[in-house]
Amino acid sequence: MAGAQNRDDLLEKLAGAIFDGTYPPGSFLPREIDICSTHQVSRSTARSALQTLVDTGILVRISGQGTRVRAPSEWQLLDPRVTHWLTHYTEASAFYMDDLLRFRESVEPFVTMEAATHATAEDLVAIERALGGMAATIDAPDHHCQGASHDEYDVAFHEAVYAATHNVIWTQLSHMLKPIIHAQVARTRRSVEAMRESVGCHRRVMEAIRRQERSEACEAARELLSHTAEDLRDGPGASLE
Amino acid sequence: MAGAQNRDDLLEKLAGAIFDGTYPPGSFLPREIDICSTHQVSRSTARSALQTLVDTGILVRISGQGTRVRAPSEWQLLDPRVTHWLTHYTEASAFYMDDLLRFRESVEPFVTMEAATHATAEDLVAIERALGGMAATIDAPDHHCQGASHDEYDVAFHEAVYAATHNVIWTQLSHMLKPIIHAQVARTRRSVEAMRESVGCHRRVMEAIRRQERSEACEAARELLSHTAEDLRDGPGASLE
């Protein structure tokens, strides 16, 4: 394994090794000094990176014993970094994906209703921009528009809806959900036809928020999510990357 | 300021100083070496504690410039430690309390419905034990029963409901909400009469979960929360410690 440039590099490498199964839950990591020599960093740097992994509930360090990987149920999934690592290094994390989809199904109708009540003009601008990007990328040659892909606009749409609630908790949850939503969106490879339908669903959500109609917003969000869930269960095993 | 025993002591002291307003958002913390001499620890220890505060979004450190407190909107409220510090060191955090109450009002009906669907016998045992504790403490001399107070049983009840969803996200959210719920419960100083009524509301929630009646569970949770909200708005300004 090559050397790391700095603390953040090492952190990313260690996290990657844990989340890709190199160090499964319950197993021990190498000793600090071995990590140092392997990655060409000093003990301070190694300890700093390890400390972050302890803070996120991924590692336990016991003096005199070593550093071991905790059970995944202890990992702080509410930390955006953890969901980032999970979606980037863990393949077919079906277990969590199911929980996370159930979570979104519970939560997003309410979030959309809250957005309908509290959205400002600025929030609507952000939502509309994301929707416009989604629509524009459909006909674009490489499905990109102004440097962003269809999926990225999709994620931005949901993020903007969460932000429109003007509630700190919902907003922070969206940060943690961002990698998840991105992964879920990316797994639903859709035809141009399906993409247009998706845009329609999203538009219905936006219109409901604009008109401040809570019950319609709730219903629109529910339908949007049911489409996502359907797409995920359709071709999930098929295209893992 | 007295010396700290170890890393965790220092972390707690620094967090306390930030959350109680000694170092308000935007201000700079002392230099590392000053923190070292003030708290009688080495630079490694100080850096380790500071790193954790960076990981929770509370501090930013810029090389050559210093360490400053970030805006509260950047703080990772989803981390249980942050909510712990918030409730223990920040007085009259009405701003967040409002957001957090709104959040609970949105979420707990759903959580209770999910619990009604997924609760096992063990979950019901835990819920019932908490409820029994709440009831038992009412008539106890010092409102304690087996070492736990009425409020602690109340918190345990809500925690058990979250756990009964058998969903990782909800369970972890309950860890973060625990200090919040405890603070909210503690602020609603109730008469014996009101406590009995509260137990009745909680029992209605439990019964709905036991009978797996989703809509009734939702309604019961809503009523329970409306009582909490009412109590909070009633005597909130009165007793801020």
Added chain:
DNA sequence: TCAATACCTTATGTCGGACATAGCTGCAAG
């Protein structure tokens, strides 16, 4: 023989000092 105790090994926790690097400020040359 068995159990309680002392000792030793291991790996993390803390310490102290040193140099490298990133921002910022101010002076000076063009």
Added chain:
DNA sequence: CTTGCAGCTATGTCCGACATAAGGTATTGA
């Protein structure tokens, strides 16, 4: 006035050493 160099400050990284906690092993005593 602008640009560029020098110097300052505080964090980032490195090194070597000792302290401490957890586990295993050997010794000792009943």
